[in-house]
Amino acid sequence: MSDHIPVSDWVKHSPTLQKMERIEAFFNGHGFTPHRHDTYAIGTTLSGVQSFQYRRCQRHSLPGNIMVLHPDEVHDGQAGTDAGFRYRMVYIEPALIQQVLGGKPLPFIEGGLSNDPRLHHAIRALLCNLDAAMEPLEEDDLIYDLAHVLDQISGQRVSRKALDFVAAERARAFIHSALDRVVTLEELSQVSGRDRWSLSRDFRALYGTSPYRYMTQRRLDLAKAMLRSGYPLAESALSAGFFDQSHMTRQFIQAYGVPPGKWLKRLKPF
Structure with a gap:
């Protein structure tokens, strides 16, 4: 008879930041079903084996590995062993990365895992002391550093056409002002001054997801x-x-x- 007593799953949220969400979590077995969100999810495994399906392949993150999940990419999460897994993660909106990079295609890390020392340094600064609040200027500095590291180490997705960052930002701001009602792509086109399908394409390239999502x-x-x-x-x-x-x-x-x-x-x- 096994003496193993399952530990309940838990998620702890860091004190509220102005611009990012940071968590530490533990899952004993199945963590979450396939899903996608419109933020980067960047973090590190603290213990156990963190297994996940990402871009049609099974990945396994070991303690110390850095995970970089691109916005709008489907992924799941489960323990790779009976010991469960514990990790820390920061969720950051692509719009914050764009404010630093100024309208480049979003950085993409192939495979969702990285051992690049520059990324380790940036993430260590972001994910230490989760139980403490962070000053606004400190938060902005860390976002700046992370954006440039992602840009430096990414396999760039080449954009064949120029992206209209200003128009996309107008559309994004309008969405924030109209969450309580139905919004059409035609409205976003009028507000942004960009034709519907060019705006839709630019929005995806700049923010990693569609206007509706x-x-x-x-x-x-x-x-x-x-x-x-x-x-x-x-x-x-x-x-x-x-x-x-x-x-x-x-x-x-x-x-x-x-x-x-x-x-x-x-x-x-x-």
């Missing part, structure tokens, strides 16, 4: 904040711009790999 993720950000503050699921869904609770739950699972109720139960304080 970007808008959905911002609604989910609002819903998560309300849930953590104690609001009921149904009220959070409607206030965040979803049709109803079922609509939010479907989108939540697609973005995070778990339903909102399970996500809440895993949250632990630092």
